Amino acid sequence: MKTDFELRAALEALLVVAETPLNLLTLAGALEVPIGQVKAELDALIDDYDSANEGTGRGFELREVGGGWRLYVRQSHDWGVRQLVANENPSKLSHAALETLSVIAYRQPVSRGQVSSIRGVNVDSVVRTLISRGLVIELYTDAETGAAMFGTTQMLLEVLGINSLDELPAISPYLPDQDSID
Numbered sequence: 001m002k003t004d005f006e007l008r009a010a011l012e013a014l015l016v017v018a019e020t021p022l023n024l025l026t027l028a029g030a031l032e033v034p035i036g037q038v039k040a041e042l043d044a045l046i047d048d049y050d051s052a053n054e055g056t057g058r059g060f061e062l063r064e065v066g067g068g069w070r071l072y073v074r075q076s077h078d079w080g081v082r083q084l085v086a087n088e089n090p091s092k093l094s095h096a097a098l099e100t101l102s103v104i105a106y107r108q109p110v111s112r113g114q115v116s117s118i119r120g121v122n123v124d125s126v127v128r129t130l131i132s133r134g135l136v137i138e139l140y141t142d143a144e145t146g147a148a149m150f151g152t153t154q155m156l157l158e159v160l161g162i163n164s165l166d167e168l169p170a171i172s173p174y175l176p177d178q179d180s181i182d
Contacts, residue, residue, distance in 0.1 A: 007033060007041050021068025021158060042069055066157040100126045101135060101152070106171055108151035109139050115150075135159070
């Protein structure tokens with residue numbers, strides 16, 4: 001049986017190299033230890049990371065997102081990462097892409113035509129961009145209309161650092177009141 005230290009170190013190694021969140025079953029299988037032991041050690045790692053540096057925490061944290069576990073930059077250190085990313089990879093989503101992604105995230109499954117209707121512009125190239133970046137996927141083809149229906153991917157959840165779309169902020173506070181429309 002592995003010691004707590006050996007198991008924690010092995011978990012850290014797996015989490016550092018993982019490109020996507022790793023679920024408990026995957027971690028336990030890779031390390032050949034019981035799931036309960038993996039969960040206990042993940043909780044111990046969270047406590048260790050959060051209590052480091054006299055309680056201010058380390059520069060990263062361990063979070064459960066997208067059905068698995070992953071290391072993330074601690075929010076208080078986002079500024080440093082933003083600077084690095086801005087200097088290394090200035091490619092960001094355009095305003096049109098962010099609007100289109102928002103419509104798809106909140107209305108999915110949704111067709112290109114429905115997104116175009118909501119935005120008031122053709123979204124074909126924007127949807128292709130979102131698909132190429134792995135944020136949007138064609139879910140299925142509507143049997144009645146033949147339209148491709150789109151939704152967001154697991155990668156979007158990971159990028160946003162959330163477990164499900166239910167964690168998206170409510171959009172209703174940003175919509176105009178019905179009285180002001182009339």
